[in-house]
Amino acid sequence: MSQGLIHHVEINVSNLKSTIDFWSWFLEELGYSPYQEWEKGQSWKLGETYIVFVQTEERFLDIPYHRCRVGLNHLAFHASSRKQIDDITSKLKEKNINILYTDKHPFAGGKEHYAVYFEDPDRIKVELVAPET
Ligand SMILES: [Zn+2]
Structure with a gap:
């Protein structure tokens, strides 16, 4: 019974190729599989939930995304374990992906x-959050 669980999330992105490079790696680390793919978008699915990324039309690119708006x-x-958080953190560093709140990592969200x-x-x-221990 999936009633009420998130069915899918769709996000418009500024550059689909960069998005695919980033998210394909991360989502496949978490067990997602490629799902739909077309010229302007791509999705990954895990269980009954999928995440879709769609190239934003040129005419709407004037105002960029900002998470504070x-x-x-x-x-x-969800991560599988604290070890998975550590492994992904190492890979993020290798990939030069910007990690936030490094001064408090891995407890930036509380102890x-x-x-x-x-x-x-x-x-x-x-x-990415580890299960409660
Ligand atoms: Zn949160």
Whole structure:
């Protein structure tokens, strides 16, 4: 019974290629599989939820995304373990992906909240959270 769970999330992006490079790696680390693919978009699915990224039309690119404005602030994902947070954090560093709140990492969300926060190419904030121990 999936009633009420998120069916899918669709996000418009400024540069689909950069988005695909970033998200394909991250989502496949989490067990998502490529789902739909077309000229202007791509999606990945895990269980009954999928995430879609769509190239924003040129005429709407004048105002960039900003997570402090009205709209999406961040997306948070479940990790399998604290070790997975550590492994992903190392890979993020290798990939030169901007990690947020490094001064408080991995407890930027509180002392019971083991997580890594980073930014996608449009600076959408992404959070990966370990299960409570
Ligand atoms: Zn959060």
